[in-house]
C-alpha cells in the first residue's frame with residue numbers, strides 16, 4: 237500500500253468504507269427501532285472529524301456527540317442541519333449563547349447547567365432543546381438522586397427547556413459480568429422516571445454488546461465505529477479501520493554489549509540487527525512502546541519485531557535479528573498497526589487501550605483516506 241505522497245516519515249491509512257460498514261453493523265445489531273448515534277469527539281478519535289462525520293451522515297447517522305462546544309462549532313458546517321449535535325460537557329459558563337445560536341444541543345449535567353440553559357432560553361425568548369444526563373453510578377457527569385429531588389421541588393425547573401434525550405453512561409461495559417452494569421441499568425431506569433419524558437440512551441460501543449435491555453431508544457458508539465474492539469475479551473466484531481506504517485532509514489548489526497538509543501536503555505545481549513524506522517513520539521506514536529511494542533515487515537507480516545530502547549521524537553529502533561541476513565533496502569515499509577498487528581495487540585503491548593493510541597495519532601503522518609464504496 238504505497239501512498240501517493242511518500243514524503244512523510246509515517247503513513248496513516250484510514251478506511252472510511254470500514255467506518256461506514258461498522259456503522260451498518262451496529263445498526264443491524266440494534267435493529268430498526270433504535271437510533272445509532274456517533275461519538276466524533278477528539279477529531280473523531282484522531283481519525284479526522286471533517287472526513288469521518290460526512291461518511292457517517294451518508295451511512296444514515298443523524299445524531300452526533302462531541303465533548304466540547306468548540307468541537308460542535310467545527311462539526312456544524314460539516315454535516316446537514318437535520319443532524320443533531322450534542323455537546324457532552326454541556327455549556328461552560330459564558331458559552332450558552334454561542335451554543336444556542338449555533339444550534340447545538342448541550343447535555344445538561346448539573347443543576348447549575350440546567351439553570352444556565354433556562355436563563356439563556358428566557359433571554360432569547362425561545363424554547364431551547366437539550367439533553368439531560370443522569371449519574372447512574374460512574375460519578376463523572378450527571379444529575380444524582382438528590383439533584384432530581386431538588387429539581388422536582390419547583391414546577392419551573394425545566395421552564396423554557398425542550399429536553400429531547402435523557403442519557404447516562406456505563407463505567408464497566410467492556411466487562412460484561414461486572415455487577416455495575418446491571419446496577420447502572422436499574423438506576424438509570426428508576427431515575428429517568430423523575431425527569432420529563434424523552435428518548436433514552438445508556439449504551440456506548442461496549443454497552444451495545446450487553447444486549448437489548450441496554451439499547452433503549454438511542455446508542456452512542458464511538459470506538460466500535462473506528463475499529464476498536466468493543467468486546468475486548470472476544471474476537472473483534474468490527475472491521476479494522478487504520479493501517480499505520482513507517483519506513484526503514486537504516487539498519488546495522490551491533491555486537492553484544494552495545495547500547496541503543498537515548499539513556500542506553502537497551503543493551504544488546506548478543507549480536508543484534510537493529511533497524512531505525514522513521515516514526516517517533518512526535519508523530520503520536522506513544523513513547524511507552526519502547527521495550528514493549530512490536531512492528532512487522534509489511535511483506536513478512538507473521539514475524540513480530542520488538543521495539544527496543546527509548547522511542548525518539550522522530551524515530552524508533554526495532555530488533556530485526558529475526559529477519560536473519562535478508563537484505564532490506566532503505567525505505568522498506570513496516571506496519572506498526574496493520575492486518576497482522578491489530579490495534580488491540582498494539583494497545584495491550586503498550587499497556588493502554590486503542591482509544592489512547594488513536595487519539596494520539598498526530599498530524600505529521602501522511603494521511604490517506606480510502607473512500608467508501610458508493
Ligand SMILES: *Cc1c(COP(=O)(O)O)cnc(C)c1O
Pocket residue numbers: 275277301324405439440441442456457458459460
Ligand atoms: C465517548 C463517549 C461515548 C462513546 O464511547 P465509546 O466507548 O467510544 O463508544 C458515548 N457516550 C459518552 C457519554 C461518551 O463520553
